[in-house]
Amino acid sequence: MHAKSIRHVLGVAFAALMLIGGSASFALADDRPNFLLIVADDLTWSDLGYEGNREIHTPHLDQLRTEGMHLTRMFTPATTCSPSRHALYTGLYSIRSGAYPNHTRVYEGTKSVFTHLKHANYRVALQNKSHVGPAASFPYEAIQGADDLTKTEAFIRRDPSQPWLLVYASNDPHGPWTRGPKKKYDPKMLTVPSYLHDNPTTRQLLASYYAEISQCDQQVGELMKLLKDCHEEDNTLVFFFSEQGSSFPYGGKWSVYDNGIRASTLVRWPGKIKPGSHSDALCQYVDIAPTLLEAAGIDATKIDVGCPDANGDTGFDGKNLLPVLQGEQEAFRDVIFSQQTTVGIHGYQDPYPMRAVRDNRYKLILNLAPDNTYFIGGIHRGQPTDSWRKDAQNNPQLAKRVEWLSHRPGEELYDLDKDPLETNNLADSPEHQKIKQRLRKEIDGWMAQQGDKGLETEMTAKSRQGKRKAEAKPKKGKNRKKAAT
Template sequence: AYDGTKSLFTHLQAAGYRTALQNKQHVGPKATFPYETISGADDLTKTEAFIRRDPAQPWFLVFASNDPHSPWTRGPKYDPAKLTVPPYLHDNAVTREMLAAHYGEISQHDQQVGALLKLLDETNQADNTLVMWVSEQGNSFPYGGKWSVYDNGIRVATAVRWPGKIKPGSTSAALMEYVDVAPTFLAAAGVDPEKIDTGCPDADGRRGFDGRSFLDVLTGKSDALREVVFSQHTTVGIIGYQQPYPMRAARDGRYKLIRNLAPDNVYSIGGIHKGQPLQSWQEDAKSDPQLAARIDWLFHRPGEELYDLQNDPYEMKNLADDPALAKVKARLNRELAAWMAQQGDRGMETETAAKSRQGNGKEGGKPAKPKRARGEKTSD
């Protein structure tokens, strides 16, 4: 974060909350994120102590699990032969083995969530606690996932529980963004997010949140929040990247436009291109021209992609050159350009400047070879 930016922790502390983050930490600078640190994810002794410390003071806890981050070594063992492989992945033995391990670690995380909910029951806090579970991103398989703006990377799972406020079993198709989470928690805490000064102005000089509270959606007072949502991905600083490959996307209820701002560059991420699944796919592609073309797409993509998510949820058929959708593409391009301008996003200039804002630690600063970890090469 930029110096002077105030985080959700800052705003909730100002509202009288004590705040903490448990386990994985991936933020900075410390002044922006003034939380207590609770180590570990499997032992909830310190978690319980934090919750019980002062019954009169409200609290906010972010439980940041490492599961199901690769390498996938925890959880129950599933039979690879019995899995259904998503159509955007090449179906072979390596894919199935890795997918089974991934699902096992998801189950391990599910046990963690269950333990946390049980702790709320045991401390008599369940009925007065808003619990929001979200997955950070998609997995680290090729095509989509955590290093993309395809839906299997950015349409993340979310579940929310708030007894007496949110109807159990209810669902919503409302379009939301991660930036909407902070104002939602503040609204739930009785703080008006519209009056918050974030400490970081946008290109228009506004110092408020980019996000909007979706509390009314959660409580059933509204069924919509946004007409269009936006996403972006930068490769600069990711372990094993070779060339800048910025992606920007605008998505409405049916269509998604993706702009690859440097289509002449080669898309390369260590966690994908040096990983076991893709290497096995490349071997299979020697006798499979259709798979070979699919793999080539992973490295080289056009400047624009357009998908009909209603008929093509896995984004397999690019419709950017379809004349029948020219107006749709133009509309989403206008929406995306306006959003980038409001964010101060200057495309390739912003992408290449990202390196100057990254340290020389384990995440950024310069291209690096991915580290091997228990059989799987990983990156954030």
């Protein structure tokens, strides 16, 4: 008997018992789906075949695109792996949860989607890269290894009567780019994206990066085949996320430009989501946890996340996306938010906190310490940046681009319809002042709700890193800097 059939029989029996005299906070029925979340690692949203880059071989992701919905405006609220993943799993923005620098952890008592679904009798696991903590907030079964799906299959098949959540967290295409089918990509034949400087070093690295994207695509294909082999493909809600951008300069990581925070996202759920559909609705990683709970029959609006915001609210920052996914709703969010914390990143020199708000057309960026020098090991030291600096000695235009990597004004405003790569700063434009003021009001309100004190919060970032015991969140009205040190 297939897993869905077994689950249906047990669900009917459970429902009968509830009618006799029991109660439950969730429904156990045959329509409770499994969940598979596939997370790439440092993949710029546009570097995929279905996104329009036909030089990159991603046949399995291209196929997945035809089988579900393409969310074209999904954003991560942070620019590095650890805070992004904490937001994805908790449904909370990074500063509220305490997980805002890289290599971080949430405040004690914070709950995750693993917590909530495990409580609802789901089996929960994470395979490969974790980058979240403490363990009490993320009570998943750890499955090691990204390329051998033997343990993955054992997890899926273990109990056909029990629904499950699996996060498959690939290591690809995170640098250094050493894996994948390198022979597919000839550096000399590639089209270098316009936001990168074209030289032999960039081309060689680009070819290696593309090979790891193909490696990730192969993993997606193997996972989808596994679902079919286990007769779970029709009862599993699948998400694919590209995560934040690559570690190329202007490739995205460590910046709140769209290359850094826009996450290419695919969603597949047979019978629930229209194949080949798409949505331009603004949405964020924080919306995923409440969406999964609602799909499991759990009222996400009644969940206590274990980490109140600055107003004392203990609900999610995210919202249920199901009406968008099922084609019942077009608009979702008016704006999205993101932040970058520099303190604690390898090789950083000065605090250089960034905050951003984006609507469907405009983005406002606040660089909260513009007189400092933005310098970290990832994009300001090593290749390809060193080769760019050398070329810039005889290239004034390139020299300006290299300089921009380290020094930016306090405010940046972009018209994304006309300037998708965010190169023409309109912050001082007289005709755009009302737009800037409107977005500034949005970002000020978000920072207040999060308990974000700007530079003061940046300076406490190191206290939120490492594997030390998670501190309880400072109570409302307390000075977070004092409480966190």
